[in-house]
Amino acid sequence: MSTRSQIDLSPFVKAYDVRGLVGTQLTAEVVTALAAAFVDEVEAAGQDVIVGHDMRDSSPGFAAAFAEGARARGANVVSIGLCSTDETYFASGSLNAPAAMFTASHNPATYNGIKFSRAGAQGISFDTGLRSIRDRATEYLAEGIPQSDSPGSFRDVDVLADYAAYLRSLVDLTAIRPLRIVVDAGNGMGGMTVPAVLGTAAGLPELPIEIIPMYFELDGTFPNHEANPLEPANIVDLQKAVLEAGADLGLAFDGDADRCFVVDEMGNAVNPSAVAAIVALREIQRVRAAQPEGEIVVLHNLITSRIVHETIESVGARAVRTRVGHSLIKDEMAATGAIFGGEHSAHYYFRDFWGADNGMLAAMHLLAEFGSQPGPLSGLSARYTPYAISGEINSTVADVPAAYGRLVEAFSEAAEFDELDGLTVAGRAVENQPFWWFNVRPSNTEPLLRLNVEAQTPAEMQRVRDLALAIIRA
Numbered sequence: 001m002s003t004r005s006q007i008d009l010s011p012f013v014k015a016y017d018v019r020g021l022v023g024t025q026l027t028a029e030v031v032t033a034l035a036a037a038f039v040d041e042v043e044a045a046g047q048d049v050i051v052g053h054d055m056r057d058s059s060p061g062f063a064a065a066f067a068e069g070a071r072a073r074g075a076n077v078v079s080i081g082l083c084s085t086d087e088t089y090f091a092s093g094s095l096n097a098p099a100a101m102f103t104a105s106h107n108p109a110t111y112n113g114i115k116f117s118r119a120g121a122q123g124i125s126f127d128t129g130l131r132s133i134r135d136r137a138t139e140y141l142a143e144g145i146p147q148s149d150s151p152g153s154f155r156d157v158d159v160l161a162d163y164a165a166y167l168r169s170l171v172d173l174t175a176i177r178p179l180r181i182v183v184d185a186g187n188g189m190g191g192m193t194v195p196a197v198l199g200t201a202a203g204l205p206e207l208p209i210e211i212i213p214m215y216f217e218l219d220g221t222f223p224n225h226e227a228n229p230l231e232p233a234n235i236v237d238l239q240k241a242v243l244e245a246g247a248d249l250g251l252a253f254d255g256d257a258d259r260c261f262v263v264d265e266m267g268n269a270v271n272p273s274a275v276a277a278i279v280a281l282r283e284i285q286r287v288r289a290a291q292p293e294g295e296i297v298v299l300h301n302l303i304t305s306r307i308v309h310e311t312i313e314s315v316g317a318r319a320v321r322t323r324v325g326h327s328l329i330k331d332e333m334a335a336t337g338a339i340f341g342g343e344h345s346a347h348y349y350f351r352d353f354w355g356a357d358n359g360m361l362a363a364m365h366l367l368a369e370f371g372s373q374p375g376p377l378s379g380l381s382a383r384y385t386p387y388a389i390s391g392e393i394n395s396t397v398a399d400v401p402a403a404y405g406r407l408v409e410a411f412s413e414a415a416e417f418d419e420l421d422g423l424t425v426a427g428r429a430v431e432n433q434p435f436w437w438f439n440v441r442p443s444n445t446e447p448l449l450r451l452n453v454e455a456q457t458p459a460e461m462q463r464v465r466d467l468a469l470a471i472i473r474a
Helices: 028-041 059-072 085-094 130-143 160-170 190-197 232-245 272-290 306-314 326-336 359-371 377-383 400-411 458-472
Strands: 018-021 048-053 076-082 099-102 111-118 154-156 179-184 209-214 249-253 260-263 297-301 318-322 340-342 348-350 393-396 415-418 423-427 436-442 448-455
Touching: 028 059, 028 111, 028 130, 048 059, 048 085, 059 076, 059 099, 059 111, 076 085, 085 099, 085 111, 085 160, 085 359, 160 190, 160 359, 179 232, 179 359, 190 209, 190 249, 190 359, 209 232, 232 249, 232 260, 249 359, 260 359, 272 297, 272 306, 272 340, 272 348, 272 359, 272 377, 297 306, 297 326, 306 318, 318 326, 326 340, 326 348, 348 359, 359 377, 393 458, 400 415, 400 423, 400 436, 400 458, 436 458, 448 458
Parallel strands: 048 076, 048 099, 076 154, 179 209, 179 249, 297 318, 297 340
Antiparallel strands: 018 111, 099 111, 249 260, 340 348, 393 448, 415 423, 423 436, 436 448
């Protein structure tokens, strides 16, 4: 065939997903080629492929373009329409079919992207299929997409009610004390999933939960604030609303509603590591009750608080430290048979959810734990936040290896080093001295180094943070 387009997909086919600017990077032509390449990679000709999308203006058109490319290569497209990312994982797992979700998660409205899954909600990272998809799509853009002798079919399926019922089957909230909760959906997909799962919109029985909704209208222009609750400015409205309503807590979802952040009754953010520790403990206790013997594995990425590791091991489970990134952790969930995994960024992974992440399910576990005891959330979360954490601090760094070298030289007398993900520097144990550690990781997309510090005391955290920043920025 004649040459069509020479397009470099490398800038927006990233480590864990596809994410780029609408119109200049992501176009219908590019999406169609990526769809054809995806079908080839997962060998889905003659099989079902699930396609879902969020509420961004560009998402329905991209989903249609994807269906075109997938059908051209012989896949039968199962469109689940508007959905959260974890709904596509549910569909992929329950129907045992590969899936593509159109979303740019928390990114601004000018972006869109694709999160791919193999059948059974298994992740696809750059090293486990995305590179091949990129390269094959590049060929298809240049040479055209070969049409299958048996083009695929298309059908619509609504999975929201089944998704909500499945989550309800995993966490029983019927016996908790009455709770008043403010939920900020950020004009993202939580505006559709929260009423279905925690309310009665999907036909499920009423729970002892009063939901005070904020920004539930689906709007891909994000008129109120960016749907990125990891950024403190984006939870200010929620914090105020919790205090004004006298609510027990607040929940904030990101744009595709696969991450959930928590605010306590005083309006203070609950660290995602505390949520991870609480959910890990619940999952370990549940599995141990059903299986008294045998090893139980729980994952945590290397940036979560030390309390997560300590909590897991305090009840006899094995804590496994991992790199950052959802596709990588899904691979580890499968490889280790882990029952749960937690990340500092509020991604939470469940064996009972095909090893995929689900912020709604994590929120339900937190509500079950909190609602089964009489105290305020601030008291519960304080028990799982005993150490001082810096939060992520970014520095513009042109020469990352040189920065690593300076850090190793400066801390060589007092610390141990590892390079599981970026550079982790951990202070050697000294009697009567507080522990400390920090990690620096380069951004995948910008000339930035991301620093996270934790220490036993606030003073020690500040000392290590300031010293590390001075060296990084030298």
